[in-house]
Amino acid sequence: MRILSGIQPSGQLHIGNYFGMMRSMIASQDSSELYAFIVDLHALTSVQDRERLARGTLEAATDFLALGLDPERCLFWVQSDVPEVTELAWILSVLTPMGLLERCHSYKDKVARGVASSHGLFSYPVLMAADILLYQAERVPVGKDQKQHLEVARDIAIKFNNTFGETFVVPEPVIDDNLATIPGLDGQKMSKSYGNTIPIFASEKELKKKVMAIVTDATPVEAAKDPEKCNLFSLYKLFAPADRLAEVHGLYVNGGAMYGKIKLELLDLLQDYFRAAREKRARLLAAPDQVREILGQGAIKVREKASVTLDLVRDRVGLKY
Ligand code: ADP
Ligand code: TRP
Numbered sequence: 504m505r506i507l508s509g510i511q512p513s514g515q516l517h518i519g520n521y522f523g524m525m526r527s528m529i530a531s532q533d534s535s536e537l538y539a540f541i542v543d544l545h546a547l548t549s550v551q552d553r554e555r556l557a558r559g560t561l562e563a564a565t566d567f568l569a570l571g572l573d574p575e576r577c578l579f580w581v582q583s584d585v586p587e588v589t590e591l592a593w594i595l596s597v598l599t600p601m602g603l604l605e606r607c608h609s610y611k612d613k614v615a616r617g618v619a620s621s622h623g624l625f626s627y628p629v630l631m632a633a634d635i636l637l638y639q640a641e642r643v644p645v646g647k648d649q650k651q652h653l654e655v656a657r658d659i660a661i662k663f664n665n666t667f668g669e670t671f672v673v674p675e676p677v678i679d680d681n682l683a684t685i686p687g688l689d690g691q692k693m694s695k696s697y698g699n700t701i702p703i704f705a706s707e708k709e710l711k712k713k714v715m716a717i718v719t720d721a722t723p724v725e726a727a728k729d730p731e732k733c734n735l736f737s738l739y740k741l742f743a744p745a746d747r748l749a750e751v752h753g754l755y756v757n758g759g760a761m762y763g764k765i766k767l768e769l770l771d772l773l774q775d776y777f778r779a780a781r782e783k784r785a786r787l788l789a790a791p792d793q794v795r796e797i798l799g800q801g802a803i804k805v806r807e808k809a810s811v812t813l814d815l816v817r818d819r820v821g822l823k824y
Contacts, residue, residue: 506531507538507640511546512559516566517700519685519693529571537577538638544582548624569784580801587809592633598662599629632656636671637809644677667819686734689718714770719762730755742772
């Protein structure tokens with residue numbers, strides 16, 4: 504099974520990203536043919552700052568490698584290193600009805616949040632379709648917010664196949680509706696847009712500040728509390744070993760749960776959980792050329808595959824004369 508996933512290099516990755524997407528993506532390199540890439544061309548629609556985009560791309564790649572993505576077991580590259588994708592995006596764009604793009608919520612939502620409206624932002628879903636179709640991906644794991652973009656990619660693939668003959672695999676979205684939404688410090692969905700995140704690679708000091716700032720209620724220690732309604736417990740649950748989790752669950756239900764103590768335990772658990780990744784990340788940060796080399800090799804491998812598809816597409820549409 505060929506699985507493909509693109510990640511925007513915008514902002515520090517947080518534990519919501521990790522448990523919501525990165526962990527299962529990294530695990531899929533063992534069971535599937537994984538194509539994973541950093542979508543810098545997409546990020547350019549909202550990050551127009553040379554330094555921020557370049558640093559963000561390298562950092563996102565570094566973080567993924569540190570967390571276990573293994574370039575020996577998957578294909579890992581940066582979107583813009585494969586220029587074939589923009590040519591395909593153009594060809595697909597002439598088959599994309601305006602109405603299809605006009606219906607996309609994501610464009611409207613981003614403009615409402617202050618992202619400058621531009622042709623690139625509007626045609627974002629066409630570039631995303633090119634990302635997916637270029638590599639003949641079968642499965643694309645995405646969050647619920649990307650569901651519509653996957654429908655656009657499928658519509659374009661079907662239209663191309665009907666117009667020019669069977670060419671593209673029609674991709675299937677993989678959307679895990681049961682996937683828990685990881686709450687942020689304030690109990691809302693953890694999101695960089697809400698400023699309520701716990702960054703995976705926060706410094707020790709910053710991590711402590713974040714964990715101590717997790718919002719809890721003001722009930723007395725002896726009072727019985729519902730653990731499922733407590734965002735501290737939801738976060739604690741992600742890291743605690745089963746036997747200790749059962750004990751703390753008992754303290755919530757029967758009274759005696761001390762939030763301050765649980766927070767300190769959570770802090771230790773967080774540090775332990777990401778310790779190896781943190782060490783690996785420090786080594787990679789000290790050797791950025793090593794990361795560039797990995798990405799460069801990934802791009803070379805994947806360009807071979809991209810050029811096979813693009814060659815076929817050029818032929819199908821009449822660009823070979
Ligand atoms: P953010 O909300 O911080 O901007 P993104 O929209 O860039 O995060 O999300 C990147 C990926 O991480 C998506 O696949 C998304 O589903 C996942 N993700 C983000 N926040 C959470 C969360 N709080 N819980 C679970 N998954 C999340
Ligand atoms: N639009 C996706 C997001 O914001 C990122 C993305 C770009 C992507 N190209 C992709 C995801 C191809 C999956 C497949 O999260």
